[in-house]
Amino acid sequence: MGRKVYLDNAATTYVSGEVLSEMLPCFNAIYGNSNSLHSYGRDASAIVDRARDRIAHAINAQKSNEIYFTSGGTEADNWAIKGIAHAYASKGKHIITSSIEHHAVLDSCKELEKEGFSVTYLPVDKTGLVNLADVIHAIRKDTTLISIMAVNNEVGTIQNIKAIAKTAHDYGLVFHTDAVQAVGAFRLDVQDMEIDAMSISGHKIYGPKGIGALYVKNGILIDNLIDGGNQERGKRGGTVNVPAVAGLGKAVEIACRDISINQQKLKAIRDYFIKSVKEKIDYIQINGHPQQKINGTVNISFEMAEAESLLMLLDLDGIAVSTTSACMSNALEPSHVLRAMGLSDDLAQSAVRFSFGKNLSKSDIDYVVEMLVKDVARLRSISAITKAGRK
Amino acid sequence: MYNQTVMAKFLRPENAGTLRGANAVGKAGNATCGDVIKLYLLVDEEGVIEEAKFKTFGCPASIACSDVACDLVRGLLVDEALNVSSKEIYDELGGLDDSRVYCSVLAEDAIKLAVENYYKKISK
Missing domain, CATH: 3.90.1150.10 (Aspartate Aminotransferase, domain 1)
Known part of the structure; x- marks a missing residue:
């Protein structure tokens, strides 16, 4: 060879050794359903809680319950765009994003357009940067949400997220960012950067595939994603993938620590x-x-x-x-x-x-x-x- | 994505390069994907294609299709070359992924444009 x-x-x-060690016991030793009341369930639940705490701490979320586990970055982006747009639809049906987002965001916006929402896809300059003035110009009376990725996945350009988030708040809008490529690359502080919602993924940072999270600041409205259980505060039902969640928590912790x-x-x-x-x-x-x-x-x-x-x-x-x-x-x-x-x-x-x-x-x-x-x-x-x- | 025949042609194209004395060239470009095939022909006085070569900017499928196109037109009368179809090129390669069928069409276009270029030159 x-x-x-x-x-x-x-x-x-690849999944790092530290992350794998965190995950392995969850397959056969601590295998309870984190929703069960008995000790098996409570043990699993403790692992899920710890992972949530680790992520909340790593991104400086005010509360751990602002972290919702998803099947990955794509689901987090879909949920953020559609869930927030729908939750604020009575206020307005206009969204602002950029033309260089991941397709998880772009295609979610396209779906919303079919439902009657309108979307502005902001241009970028030759370095891949969104211009703040363009953001301000695009804001309309019926705008509710601005979603701009923190780091572009193809060229690595870092957007001026904090400035765009502040602008969104000046106009009373919700700000979401796809931070899948940003975790571990630089410090993400959702409070300091005024981020309302943020998508993250496990498998880009030496964690497992099929797991991600959406941070949603308390007070921000978002429609439920999956009905059928009270998991993730009733917003995303379904038995929690405990090993993957444990892996994600550890991966985010390490990525931010190192x-x-x-x-x-x-x-x-x-x-x-x-x-x-x-x-x-x-x-x-x-x-x-x-x-x-x-x-x-x-x-x-x-x-x-x-x-x-x-x-x-x-x-x-x-x-x-x-x-x-x-x-x-x-x-x-x-x-x-x-x-x-x-x-x-x-x-x-x-x-x-x-x-x-x-x-x-x-x-x-x-x-x-x-x-x-x-x-x-x-x-x-x-x-x-x-x-x-x-x- | 690519079968063994396509990969073999891509890795060892026998007809890649420039052709000395070429008296016809066809350049076909795909506006969507950006691939460009240039097909060079050397046509003798009887109108027989003596030699064919290509230069291609494109994916492995485009390069493989270019190589096959040269093989298929070599020895044919110029007019006969017009009958070489993308389907023949496709079959010769043992098939292409659906997303790469356009590469065989591009190679057929290059043949047609080269023949057109040949007639334009001899009519002068």
Whole structure:
């Protein structure tokens, strides 16, 4: 078996040992239904409570009961957008979001449009940033909700969440953020940042798949998501997935505890990677904001080399990367994010996302760059787009 | 996503590259996905396609379809090349994922555009 390097941590991560240890007893030792009154149930319930406390503490929620467990980031986004929009529908039916959100948010908005809601999709500049003035201009009398992602999943640009949240509150609106890519990248303080609702996911931060959470500040209205039980304060019924919840609680706790050390490491890896790529490969463009971005994600367009072909060649070298977002790898159209940032089709079609994990070494990066040099050259040698013909 | 035939053609395309003395070229582009296929033909005095080569900016399917298109037109009369269909290219590759069928259409377009380009040149 040849060498393998995983550079798709923004798609998903492995489950860390600490998280796994937290989860394992919940499968067969503490297996009660957290809703049961007996000791088995109470033991399970204690685990769920502890996970909720850990998350609340990590994001500085005022109360633990503001954390609702969901099946993941996508469910949290769906619930936040539709649940809040519906709960405030008597006040107005206009929502503001950005054109570079994850499809969990965009497609939820599209569904609401079918029901008669109207949605403003704010543009972004070429670095992927939403302009605060655009937010203010988009606010109408019937606006109820603003949802802007904290970090973009494709290019890593960090939005000015706090300023947008403050603006939302100046106008009496609810503010939601999809923070799936932000947890562990920088400190999220929902009180200081004035966030009313926030989606998080387990499997991007060394936790298990199929689990996430929605923070909803007490006092903010949101429709129930699943009827049929009093779990999650009656808002999302169904027996709680105790092992996954335990894993999520631990993963969020660790991610927030280790921000400083992890980010130092990721920054060193990222900077070394970019420096090496720039030195060894011509005609590249780094997409996203030059400074206001997370350390773990780099998006690069290798001009004249098509991204999916590059992905497949790198895969044969044992290297995992992604083009646009993993859910999109079946789609024909270039990334909606890169298009919104104004990239030409050629550049968007040449864009590869490298997302780093905490276990990478410098020699991993050396290997990746060596393979990139070879594979990019190979695709360019048979490309229909020439240096002279570039747009 | 890709079967073994497609992957083999993608990894070892026999017809990739420029063609010296080419007297016709067809460039087909897909506006939606951005893929571009350039097909080069060398047509002799009797109107027989002696050689065909391609240069493609596109996904593995587009590259594989380009390679097959060259094989299919080589040795044909220019007019006969117009009969090479995307279906033939698709079949030759043992099928393509639904989302990549357009790549075979793009290759067929490139053949037609190359023939058109050939006639334009000889009519001058």
